Amino acid sequence: MVSEKVKIEPLWKIRLRLSFQSLCRNWALFWESRIGPLGLGIILFFVLLMIAHPILMATVWDPRVYDPIMGFDRALVGRHPAPPSWAHPLGTDPIGRDILSQLMWSTRSEFALGVTSALITVVIGTLIGAICAYFGGIIDTIFMRLADLVMLFPFIALLMVLRSVIHLDLWRLALVMGILSGFGGITITLKAQALTVKVKPYIEAAKVAGGSAFHIIRHHIIPNIMPLSFLYMMFNVTGAVFTEAVLSYFGLLDIRMSWGIMIHTAESAGYLGAFGQYWWLWAPPGAAITLLCFAFYLVGRGLDTVVNPRLRKR
Amino acid sequence: MLRYIGWRIAQIFVTFFLFLTVVFLLFQAMPGDYTKQFIMNPRIPPEARQALAERLGLTGSVWDQYIHYVRNVFTGNLGVSFQYYPREVWDVIKERLPRTAVLFLVADLLAFALGYPLGKYIAWRRGRISDYVVTVTGVLFYTIFTPLLAIILLFVFSNVLGWFRSGGFLTPSLWLRPPVSPQTVFLLLTATICGLLGLWGGSYFLTRRIGHPRPRTWARRGLLVLGLGVAVIAWWYSGIGKYAWDIVWHMFLPVLAVTLISFGGTMLLMRDSMLEVIREDYIVTAKAKGLPEKVVRDKHAARTALLPTITNFTIGLGFIVSGGIVTETMFSWKGMGLTYLEAVLQQDFPLAMGCLTFTGILVLLLHLVVDVLYAFLDPRISY
Numbered sequence: 001m002v003s004e005k006v007k008i009e010p011l012w013k014i015r016l017r018l019s020f021q022s023l024c025r026n027w028a029l030f031w032e033s034r035i036g037p038l039g040l041g042i043i044l045f046f047v048l049l050m051i052a053h054p055i056l057m058a059t060v061w062d063p064r065v066y067d068p069i070m071g072f073d074r075a076l077v078g079r080h081p082a083p084p085s086w087a088h089p090l091g092t093d094p095i096g097r098d099i100l101s102q103l104m105w106s107t108r109s110e111f112a113l114g115v116t117s118a119l120i121t122v123v124i125g126t127l128i129g130a131i132c133a134y135f136g137g138i139i140d141t142i143f144m145r146l147a148d149l150v151m152l153f154p155f156i157a158l159l160m161v162l163r164s165v166i167h168l169d170l171w172r173l174a175l176v177m178g179i180l181s182g183f184g185g186i187t188i189t190l191k192a193q194a195l196t197v198k199v200k201p202y203i204e205a206a207k208v209a210g211g212s213a214f215h216i217i218r219h220h221i222i223p224n225i226m227p228l229s230f231l232y233m234m235f236n237v238t239g240a241v242f243t244e245a246v247l248s249y250f251g252l253l254d255i256r257m258s259w260g261i262m263i264h265t266a267e268s269a270g271y272l273g274a275f276g277q278y279w280w281l282w283a284p285p286g287a288a289i290t291l292l293c294f295a296f297y298l299v300g301r302g303l304d305t306v307v308n309p310r311l312r313k314r
Numbered sequence: 315m316l317r318y319i320g321w322r323i324a325q326i327f328v329t330f331f332l333f334l335t336v337v338f339l340l341f342q343a344m345p346g347d348y349t350k351q352f353i354m355n356p357r358i359p360p361e362a363r364q365a366l367a368e369r370l371g372l373t374g375s376v377w378d379q380y381i382h383y384v385r386n387v388f389t390g391n392l393g394v395s396f397q398y399y400p401r402e403v404w405d406v407i408k409e410r411l412p413r414t415a416v417l418f419l420v421a422d423l424l425a426f427a428l429g430y431p432l433g434k435y436i437a438w439r440r441g442r443i444s445d446y447v448v449t450v451t452g453v454l455f456y457t458i459f460t461p462l463l464a465i466i467l468l469f470v471f472s473n474v475l476g477w478f479r480s481g482g483f484l485t486p487s488l489w490l491r492p493p494v495s496p497q498t499v500f501l502l503l504t505a506t507i508c509g510l511l512g513l514w515g516g517s518y519f520l521t522r523r524i525g526h527p528r529p530r531t532w533a534r535r536g537l538l539v540l541g542l543g544v545a546v547i548a549w550w551y552s553g554i555g556k557y558a559w560d561i562v563w564h565m566f567l568p569v570l571a572v573t574l575i576s577f578g579g580t581m582l583l584m585r586d587s588m589l590e591v592i593r594e595d596y597i598v599t600a601k602a603k604g605l606p607e608k609v610v611r612d613k614h615a616a617r618t619a620l621l622p623t624i625t626n627f628t629i630g631l632g633f634i635v636s637g638g639i640v641t642e643t644m645f646s647w648k649g650m651g652l653t654y655l656e657a658v659l660q661q662d663f664p665l666a667m668g669c670l671t672f673t674g675i676l677v678l679l680l681h682l683v684v685d686v687l688y689a690f691l692d693p694r695i696s697y
Contacts (some may be wrong), residue, residue: 035453111574124670149332152677156636157651157670158340160658238457246640249461250655263461276469286462293457301453301582310590 029306036302042295046107046288053104061101068105068257072096081271084280091280093262094269103284106258110292113174113244120178120237121186126229128183129190130221133198134213143187150184155239156246163247169254173247177240186232190225195226227307234300238293245289259285315689322685326678331384333674338383341667342376366394366664393629393664397657403668406653409497411672413483414638414649416504417565421572423511429577430623433584434616438607440589449585453547456578460637463574464644467567478567482646484560499557506545514540553569568645575637588619621692624684634679650676 030036057063065073073096076082080096090099132140159168159176166172197203198221206216247253248260251268255261266272266281305311369391374382386392392403399654432452436445455463471478479485484496492499517537524530549555590596592615600610639651650669659668 038450103569128694134536145329147330148329149336152329152333152674153336154635154639154677156639157673160655161340161344161666161670164658164661165340178360205329242457242459243457246461246636250643250659274335276473282462282465286459286465289459290454290457293459294454297453297457298450301449304586310593311586 026306027084029312030302030311033302033305035298036305039295039298039300042291043299046111046292049104050107050111053101053107057101061098066098066101068097071098071101072073073098081266081278081281090284093265093281095136095265097141099262099280099284101221102257102262103288104145105261106262106290109170109255109258110241110244113170114237114241114292114296116171117174117178117181117240118233121182121236122229122233124179124182125186125190125232126222126225128187130194130217130225132187132191133194134217134221140191143183146183147185150180153180155180156243159243159247160250160252163252167254168247168252170244170258173244173253173255174240177243181236181239184235189232190228193228194221194223197221227303230301231303231307234296236304237296237302241289241296242293251276259289268274286312318689319686322682326682330674330678333678334384334387334671335380337667337674338380341663342379344663348365362394362399366549379446387513390667392671395657395662395665397660397662397665403664406665407650407668407672408562410501410648410650410653410669411676412504413647414642414651414673415676416500416507417568417642417647417649418572418635418638420507420565421569422453422576424569424573425577426580427576428573429580430584430616430620433623434588434611434619436581437585437588437592438611438615440585449582452578452581454578455574455607456576456582458575460571460575460640461644464571464641467571471567483564484557484650485564489541489557489562492554494554494557496557496561497553500561502554503558503561506549510538510541510545514538517613564647568641568647571645572638575641580623580627583623583669584619587622588615591615594618624688624691627684635673 050202057066063071065071073080073082073088073092076092076096080092081094082088082092084091088098088100090103093099093102120209128143132143155177158180159173162168162176166176168176203216203220206220211219244253244258245260248255248258249264249267251261251264253261262285263272263282266278271278271281341672363608390404392407395403395406398406429452432448436448438690439445489496517534520537521530521533524533549558597610597615601607605614635651638649639655641647642651643655650673654669654673655668657663657669
């Protein structure tokens, strides 16, 4: 009679509860790292900037004046680049466009580029790391030597040449960077992690139960190296945003507007020579690039303390 | 040990060939025939163009061109630069490579000298306010947009304080009628720096017979000060001292920039590696024996923690070289990075190819140096 009263919980409910619990635990660890939340805060700030731009354009800002690419303020003709004022909180650039609007508009493309490129890198890196660790042998050797080679290449130098072969716009740049760094150092780190998973007893058990190589890699190895992949994704976002900014700063990309291009515009119009006088041309975009890279790196380090128990407080 | 180094050299040779192949294919994929570049430049006669094409084997098939290219890399016969027309590519590289090498050697050593103790320190005081402050500062400098850092440094030191010139390799007005060429002075400077570094390394071997640690440290410092004094006096009385000082003076800002950018990497690696080491049992033992904190930290923990830091350092080398392009451009320091950027922008492909190849060689040599150093430092490697 008693046994009938025990209510059997559905499996999905248990799973949900367990994952919620682990999320709470990990969040506490992440919060404890202090620097992780700081980075997350900065990222949220940029997300807010990104969301605010279309709203401002639709309500307060006149598109003819404030459009990040085509805008021009006729009220200030002859006085561009104009210093910060109430109408233009961060001033205008040499061709009369609003700096704040450009800054906010570019946030979207920086996020798109960083996240796309990092996702591609991590997917490739995780797959290759898991496959190399599981099979070993010749496959392992080939990919490890390839990683050595990719690590040897100065990335920015390579992209500078590549740009005359491929027409690099935002998405292609994300793709190229993602693929290239996916075969780089990340495979070595993830393979090392996958090797520690491979020797666990449950892999043996899965093999004995008749699991195929594909099944074991997909359901046992990859989920276990996933946290580390996620961590490296953060560092890769930093790398991608930085690389894009440097290339745009040199004027090597086919992107209409980005933070790097904003500094490039200031430089090619000759306003970078007098540093202090026209600070609003280089300081806001430079600070934005730095802060976004900084934030993703901090989040990465914060996640590091979650993933790597040896880095936690004793 | 020798077998290990030999094996590493063999591996590096294979990587180098792969690197050459990739560079070759990359430039092969370029649209058009690069001897047709600069066709409007009247200073380059068509015969020279023809001669260049034959020298680089551009008349043959792709395979012929590849063989030619590999042979040319090893014989230094890289063709003629279009930008600096009558000059050989090898001649340009010979001039620029030491500048980059010295800049990075000095800056990276300084970055290490700054990052290693800081990392050690903040790992020991983890969770305190100083740990957070130093970590966040380190990350900020590590991820700072390099042009922004350069602009700020130039603004502060050159515009506001007026201590340094805003870039370049030397002050032209001073070098109107120099007794020796700048290159000679620079090579002599390089030799001085390398000599001092050698003395620093050698002082460890020279003083290792001294039994007590304190006189040993003093003897080592004495040797170093002596070497530095001899170098300064020699430069002072050589008559070209003011020229050398001019170059050193121009080097300050780029070195400062590269140091600030790269110390964070070393520091964070050292911190993480140190955090793993101080959980080991032998650290507890050392503390339990009643050894002073400083001894446990510096002698027991830091030395073990140094090894993973060095390994990870090699991973960042390509990144450092990439950053070098930006730093050199911002400070107009005519090294390999700036030369490469200019060559790519001007489509001076023989020069760009040469620069990329020799940057690769530089990185590979650094890899080798770090590997050998590692073999010396790690007692577990005994091949």
